[in-house]
Amino acid sequence: MHFEFDIEAGDFSKVGFASSQLKKIMKQLVGAHKIVKRIVVALYEAEVNVVAHAYSGKVIIDIDTEKVVIKVEDEGPGIPDVQLAMQEGYSTASEKVREMGFGAGMGLSNIKNNSDKFQIETQVGIGTSLKIVSYLKAQ
Amino acid sequence: MKVSDLIEKLNLELVSGESGIDNQISGGYVSDLLSDVMGSSKEGQVWITLQTHKNVMAIASLKDLAAVILVKGFKPDEDMLQQSNEEGIPVLLTNETTFDISGKLHKLLK
Ligand SMILES: Nc1ncnc2c1ncn2[C@@H]1O[C@H](COP(=O)(O)OP(=O)(O)OP(=O)(O)O)[C@@H](O)[C@H]1O
Ligand SMILES: [Mg+2]
Numbered sequence: 116m117h118f119e120f121d122i123e124a125g126d127f128s129k130v131g132f133a134s135s136q137l138k139k140i141m142k143q144l145v146g147a148h149k150i151v152k153r154i155v156v157a158l159y160e161a162e163v164n165v166v167a168h169a170y171s172g173k174v175i176i177d178i179d180t181e182k183v184v185i186k187v188e189d190e191g192p193g194i195p196d197v198q199l200a201m202q203e204g205y206s207t208a209s210e211k212v213r214e215m216g217f218g219a220g221m222g223l224s225n226i227k228n229n230s231d232k233f234q235i236e237t238q239v240g241i242g243t244s245l246k247i248v249s250y251l252k253a254q
Numbered sequence: 255m256k257v258s259d260l261i262e263k264l265n266l267e268l269v270s271g272e273s274g275i276d277n278q279i280s281g282g283y284v285s286d287l288l289s290d291v292m293g294s295s296k297e298g299q300v301w302i303t304l305q306t307h308k309n310v311m312a313i314a315s316l317k318d319l320a321a322v323i324l325v326k327g328f329k330p331d332e333d334m335l336q337q338s339n340e341e342g343i344p345v346l347l348t349n350e351t352t353f354d355i356s357g358k359l360h361k362l363l364k
Contacts, residue, residue, distance in 0.1 A: 128333060
């Protein structure tokens with residue numbers, strides 16, 4: 116199964132649309148499984164990062180009998196130092212974003228902790244692509 | 255304990271998400287940092303916060319939390335109310351501080 120969703124940067128009223136859609140889809144496919152929560156948590160954090168840090172983005176989801184593969188691709192500033200960005204507590208979020216309670220610098224670790232494979236490809240000045248893979252059966 | 259028991263015992267005001275008042279409570283989580291809640295809260299917990307926008311309900315829903323308590327007289331934004339109703343996750347109001355209401359909730363759940 117294949118799904119795509121657009122993400123509008125800067126619009127916090129729409130953030131979470133792709134993850135709530137995916138939650139519904141996954142619940143139909145596998146029921147109220149623990150894995151569903153992990154997958155949607157990872158996607159939500161990725162969505163928030165596009166809205167908070169990039170200019171526009173796209174979510175591409177592919178589901179087969181073994182795994183869920185999520186790609187979140189954005190046009191944006193990119194991440195100059197991925198290792199630093201992955202550290203809990205590191206954030207460049209704006210004042211406005213922080214006031215809403217985002218910007219703790221924990222989103223990327225949440226994605227890592229809630230996925231089986233997590234890759235970041237990023238180019239400064241161009242954008243960032245995340246690949247998040249979750250296996251439906253425990254390995 | 256159910257959300258409805260909590261409303262009564264802690265004298266909270268139910269403003270939305272009424273269909274969730276029978277949700278079972280497994281514990282509590284206190285934080286105003288959304289990705290902290292996303293990372294560390296557990297299913298069935300009551301989330302105590304002063305954040306009043308709809309992303310709070312998105313997180314409460316994704317994490318299957320039992321209810322949200324807003325402290326110090328804070329009121330939810332209109333779209334937070336709406337999403338609380340859609341998700342059936344109650345939003346409860348108190349005039350007390352985070353410290354006081356957390357202490358009471360903790361004692362109650364012991
Ligand atoms: N899509 C992105 N484009 C550009 N920079 C990003 C992107 N995602 C993350 N970053 C950078 O990595 C940092 C850490 O991201 P992370 O999601 O861990 O924390 P945060 O978004 O700042 O806060 P939180 O997720 O806790 O609300 C960000 O502050 C930002 O500098
Ligand atoms: Mg983030």
